[in-house]
Amino acid sequence: MAKILVVDDDARNLRLAVTVLEQAGHEVLSAAGGAEGVEAAHAHAPDLILMDVQMPGMDGIAALRRLRAEPRTAALRVVALTALAMKGDRERLLAEGFDGYLRKPIRYKGFLASVAALLASDQ
Numbered sequence: 001m002a003k004i005l006v007v008d009d010d011a012r013n014l015r016l017a018v019t020v021l022e023q024a025g026h027e028v029l030s031a032a033g034g035a036e037g038v039e040a041a042h043a044h045a046p047d048l049i050l051m052d053v054q055m056p057g058m059d060g061i062a063a064l065r066r067l068r069a070e071p072r073t074a075a076l077r078v079v080a081l082t083a084l085a086m087k088g089d090r091e092r093l094l095a096e097g098f099d100g101y102l103r104k105p106i107r108y109k110g111f112l113a114s115v116a117a118l119l120a121s122d123q
Contacts, residue, residue, distance in 0.1 A: 001025040002047040002119050007037030007063065008081065009055040013104060017050060017081065017111075024112050034058030038066050041073050048119060050081040050102065053093065061096050068097055079118060081106075 004026050008014040014030055021028045029044055031037035034051075035058045041049060049067075053060035060080060067073040079100035080093040090101045100118050102111065 001027065003027045003029070003044065004115070005029045005031065005037065005040050005044065005046040005049045006081070007031045007034065007040075007049065007055075007060070008052040009033050010052070013052070013106075017106060020106065020108055020111060021115065024115075026115075034060060034063035034066075038063050038073075041067055041076060042070070045072070046076065048115070049076055049078045050115075051078055051098070053080050053082040061093075064097055077118065 004021055006014060006017045006021070006028060008017065009032055014032065018028045018030050029040055029046060031040045034055050037049070037051060051060040051063060064078050067076060067078060077099045079102055080098040081102045081104060083104045085103050093101055102114055
């Protein structure tokens with residue numbers, strides 16, 4: 001299974017995503033904010049990063065820019081995991097450089113299917 005980093009400042013959302021992914025057999029790392037997520041990505045080079053967008057301090061877009069600016073993390077797959085679900089949000093986030101877009105709240109089966117598709121498209 002894959003090594004997945006989940007970055008979210010909301011402890012409940014973070015715990016839910018981690019639990020669902022672990023039960024599916026993935027190795028899961030977590031970070032409670034953008035800066036912590038960037039550090040974890042540098043330290044562990046995950047197969048996939050699920051990044052919340054709206055976080056205090058370093059938000060998901062700033063964290064993504066930091067990852068893309070570093071040669072060793074520039075190619076990591078980073079997917080927006082966000083409650084931003086207004087018309088145009090998906091397109092805007094993909095234009096920012098995210099490799100995918102997943103909406104919160106997560107729905108167990110759909111979430112796992114989306115993660116599996118994202119991992120499969122990376123191979």
